[in-house]
Amino acid sequence: MLRDITIGQYFPGNSVIHRLDPRFKIVITVLFIVMLFTGDSIICLSAGAVFTFMAIFFSKIKLKMFVKSVKPLVPFLLITAVLNLILVNSGEILWRWKFIKITDEGLNISIFMIIRIILLIMGTSLLTYTTSPITLTDAIERLLSPLKKLRFPVHELAMMMSIALRFIPTLIEETDKIISAQKARGAEIDSGSFKNRARNLISILVPLFVSAFRRADELATAMECRCYNGGDGRTRLRQLKSAPRDYIALAVTILFLAASIAMGILFK
Amino acid sequence: MAILETQELTYTYSVGTPFEKTAVDHVDLAIEEGEMIGVMGHTGSGKSTLIQHFNGLLKPTSGKILLDGKDIWEDKSKIRDVRFQVGLVFQYPEYQIFEETVYKDIAFGPKNMGLDDAEIKRRVLETAHDIGLSEELMERSPFELSGGQKRRVAIAGVMAMQPKVLILDEPTAGLDPAGRDKILEHIKAYHRRTKNTILIVSHSMEDIASFADKILVMSNSKLFCYDETVKVFARSKEISEIGLDVPQITKVFEKLKDRGLDFGKDVYTVEYAKNLLLKKLRGGTANC
Numbered sequence: 001m002l003r004d005i006t007i008g009q010y011f012p013g014n015s016v017i018h019r020l021d022p023r024f025k026i027v028i029t030v031l032f033i034v035m036l037f038t039g040d041s042i043i044c045l046s047a048g049a050v051f052t053f054m055a056i057f058f059s060k061i062k063l064k065m066f067v068k069s070v071k072p073l074v075p076f077l078l079i080t081a082v083l084n085l086i087l088v089n090s091g092e093i094l095w096r097w098k099f100i101k102i103t104d105e106g107l108n109i110s111i112f113m114i115i116r117i118i119l120l121i122m123g124t125s126l127l128t129y130t131t132s133p134i135t136l137t138d139a140i141e142r143l144l145s146p147l148k149k150l151r152f153p154v155h156e157l158a159m160m161m162s163i164a165l166r167f168i169p170t171l172i173e174e175t176d177k178i179i180s181a182q183k184a185r186g187a188e189i190d191s192g193s194f195k196n197r198a199r200n201l202i203s204i205l206v207p208l209f210v211s212a213f214r215r216a217d218e219l220a221t222a223m224e225c226r227c228y229n230g231g232d233g234r235t236r237l238r239q240l241k242s243a244p245r246d247y248i249a250l251a252v253t254i255l256f257l258a259a260s261i262a263m264g265i266l267f268k
Numbered sequence: 269m270a271i272l273e274t275q276e277l278t279y280t281y282s283v284g285t286p287f288e289k290t291a292v293d294h295v296d297l298a299i300e301e302g303e304m305i306g307v308m309g310h311t312g313s314g315k316s317t318l319i320q321h322f323n324g325l326l327k328p329t330s331g332k333i334l335l336d337g338k339d340i341w342e343d344k345s346k347i348r349d350v351r352f353q354v355g356l357v358f359q360y361p362e363y364q365i366f367e368e369t370v371y372k373d374i375a376f377g378p379k380n381m382g383l384d385d386a387e388i389k390r391r392v393l394e395t396a397h398d399i400g401l402s403e404e405l406m407e408r409s410p411f412e413l414s415g416g417q418k419r420r421v422a423i424a425g426v427m428a429m430q431p432k433v434l435i436l437d438e439p440t441a442g443l444d445p446a447g448r449d450k451i452l453e454h455i456k457a458y459h460r461r462t463k464n465t466i467l468i469v470s471h472s473m474e475d476i477a478s479f480a481d482k483i484l485v486m487s488n489s490k491l492f493c494y495d496e497t498v499k500v501f502a503r504s505k506e507i508s509e510i511g512l513d514v515p516q517i518t519k520v521f522e523k524l525k526d527r528g529l530d531f532g533k534d535v536y537t538v539e540y541a542k543n544l545l546l547k548k549l550r551g552g553t554a555n556c
Contacts, residue, residue: 011286064284180325181364184356185425186348186380203376206366210411 010132016245017059017130022139024246028253029127035257036120039264042112045119047260051253052123059130069125070118077114084110133165135238142240155231163219171212178207269337270298271465272322272354272433277331279317291317293489294331299433299467304459306480306497307469310511313486315469316359319435322467323354335433352381355431359438361422362415370396370413370421371406377429395428398458400450416447423451427458433465434458440475452479473515477501477536485512501536517541 012018020028036048056066070077084106091105128136141158148154179189187200279292291314299305309315320326321333324340324347333340340350355377358364367373371392378388396406399420405413410421423439439455440448456479459466467484470476476483476497483500485492487510493500500507504514504522514536521535531548535541 177358178364180320181358181361183325184323184351184358185364185377186351186429187376188348188380191345191348203364203366207364210366211363 009128011061011065011129012132013060013130015058015060015130017055017126019245020130020249021240021242021246022131022135023143023240024242024250025127025131026136026139026143028249029124031253031257032123033120035253035260036116036123038257039260040112041264041267042108042115043267044260044264045112045115047256047263048119048123049115051256052119052126055126056122059126061126061129065129066122066125070121073117073121077117080113080117081110084113134162135240137162137165138236138238138240155234159231167215170215171208174211175204175208178204178211270334271301271336272299273297273334273337274321275332275334277318277321277333278329279321279326280329281317283329290489292321292328295491297484297491297494299465301432301465302463303465303481304456304479305465305467306476306483307467307486308471308473308476308483308512309486309492314489315484315486316437318486319356319437319467319469322433322435323356324350325356348380352377352429353431354433354435355426355429357423357426357434357436357439359441361425361439362418365410365418365422365425368409369407370401370410373410373421374424374428377425381429391428391430392424395424398427398461399424399454416443416450419443419447420451420454423455430462431464433467435467435469437469438471439468440470440472448475455479473501473513473536474517474538477515477518485510487512497536498534502534 017025032048032051035051036045039045039047056063085102086100086106088103088106088109089101091103091108093101093103094107095102131139137158140161141154144152144154144157182200182203183189187203188196189200189204190197192200274295274297277292277295277297278290280288280290282288293314295318307315307319317326321328324333327341335350335353340347365373367376374392374395375388378391383391392406393403396403401417401420401424405417410418413421419439423436427434436455440451443451452475455466455468458464459479468476468479480497482495483497484494485500485507492510493503501514501518504518507514517538518534518536521531521541524531531544533544535544
């Protein structure tokens with residue numbers, strides 16, 4: 001059940017994508033998002049689509065995992081599509097019923113939005129699938145380090161992020177356990193009336209909060225025991241080093257971005 | 269007839285992902301009513317997964333679980349009733365406590381069964397007595413209690429449903445020796461009074477030897493053996509090969525046997541060993 005959540009999950013591997021410098025991967029992902037949002041027609045998205053599937057192919061992670069990452073957002077996708085279908089009124093009318101009319105432009109836009117969101121989820125999933133949370137926060141800390149001059153607490157932010165990421169699986173496991181324990185006492189959590197379910201939610205939330213606070217306390221003590229006192233003067237265990245392949249990957253991304261923009265201009 | 273039976277029970281985690289793992293592999297078991305059973309196995313041997321099948325928390329990938337001869341998954345909507353008949357106490361159960369008072373927390377299970385208030389009250393007080401919680405504690409907040417008391421509140425929460433089969437996953441883990449003995453004593457007393465079937469997962473061979481009629485050993489996702497306590501501990505060599513242990517006192521008597529002092533019996537509790545030795549000493553040299 002909860003075990004099947006794939007957001008933020010990392011699949012260890014040794015593909016080209018896995019080995020890319022995480023700083024470059026973040027920059028590439030940002031460029032990828034720009035790529036998806038510059039074009040406003042389906043043709044422009046084809047560059048993004050080719051880019052996504054190429055990256056997925058190189059990552060050697062099964063396509064099934066990416067389908068799984070899109071799954072929880074299907075209701076959201078449907079709502080977006082339906083709203084676009086109904087609310088876009090320009091263009092030729094294809095079908096009408098009372099005050100609802102569906103136009104060819106509306107249909108175009110909703111298909112376009114669905115593809116764009118799916119590509120967005122798949123592409124960004126690829127980042128977390130192939131980068132361990134620890135290296136990811138390391139990279140974020142490095143990328144944001146210029147902000148230190150503005151007294152922005154970059155290290156603290158990165159530390160909070162790594163702790164939060166580190167505890168997602170732990171808390172999921174914990175929730176799973178508490179749910180099982182309460183189910184063993186006959187609590188109706190995924191069945192029964194809405195009122196019952198809402199009441200039984202308390203039996204899960206209270207122990208979960210208690211344990212989260214306990215864990216936070218223990219972690220703070222453990223960190224102090226190891227003399228943690230913030231980021232000043234800390235050296236790092238993993239030095240991030242860029243290799244030629246990182247620059248090649250970046251160049252390829254920029255090429256795709258340019259192609260996407262060019263197609264947008266050509267097929268206006 | 270066996271109260272709890274498994275047929276070819278198999279369970280695989282995360283099917284279709286790189287993390288796929290078979291945790292329980294073709295387990296055939298028949299547990300008779302009224303027995304007290306010790307469950308042992310290495311961490312990751314599949315014992316925790318196995319016991320979560322007994323009350324329908326996990327659905328087998330293949331195979332069947334029969335309760336009183338009926339497949340528990342035959343009617344999916346009845347699975348809650350199975351949970352009332354097979355009570356499961358998880359490891360560190362005190363982390364599931366959530367109510368404002370001890371009384372309310374113990375009453376959570378019986379309440380979910382839809383019992384009336386008088387019956388709930390009777391059961392809560394009876395169970396509290398069984399597990400050694402005094403009546404003054406009933407209106408206290410469970411979060412103020414000591415670790416051992418919290419543990420007993422959590423166990424009482426499952427016991428109060430009066431399940432036919434009670435399963436406890438390491439009920440004494442992380443407690444001091446006094447707390448450990450207390451909990452085991454109370455569980456034994458509960459067993460004597462109700463004659464219900466009880467399964468206890470434990471890593472302490474001494475504990476298992478002190479209560480178990482039978483022992484179930486899991487190793488590498490498979491059922492290694494399920495037999496009477498004496499017979500299982502007699503296979504000490506195989507037991508240690510799969511990384512488990514027999515009670516220390518049994519090892520002492522095996523060493524004695526190797527040195528030519530054979531008592532002709534399998535010893536697995538200190539109490540029994542004491543009697544055996546005293547008898548030997550008194551019988552052998554009367555002047556001593």
